Amino acid sequence: MSTPTPTDPEVELTGGPVVQLPTVHGIFQAQAWHETTSGIEHLSVLVPVPEGSTPLVRVHSECLTGDVFGSYRCDCGEQLDYALAQIQQHGGAVVYLRGQEGRGIGLSNKLRAYALQEAGADTVEANEQLGLPVDARSYGAAAAILQELGFDKITLLSNNPVKAERLRALGIDVIGTQPAEVPSRAENLRYLQTKRDKMNHQLNLAESAQINGQLSNGQLA
């Protein structure tokens, strides 16, 4: 990619009490984090890591439509479910970053971009037409939360190589990445292709679609 990796500002935050969060995936230890300057509140959900293993971590940016409403316009909700299940099994944490809706452009702008996509633009073009950055997310809070949790050496659950790079620059030792690819759907195939082709995400769309038999060969052409 030609654009240089942005530098994330360091973030100061305070953690609240650790509480039990029983979920459909199992029990997590949840903690809220309050950013001093912005007032934004994040959440971590953790499963203790077995002795000698490296925590598996998903840094997940809030996506109201995908995470809460189960939208198929993106793969966020399914990725979050997948991550929670994996972390329940292996130990680690999901760091849920709020205030990063639509890769940081906000909910209203995300829906404005959807409207442009319905008129033919792809995700990147839509943001450009709105005069907004393609990816305005920052990872300073994620790194600070991971350090507070004692997770300074992790395996990152992500298809996005830039995320690992950005966390490394913030002092987190990402010793490896594990793909977080969920099966594509007819509704989000173009979104995922744009992520792969324009944003360097490591996705193997044809294979995952084939395995799950959700798309005909014609749709993949």
Ligand SMILES: [Zn+2]
């Ligand atoms: Zn989403």
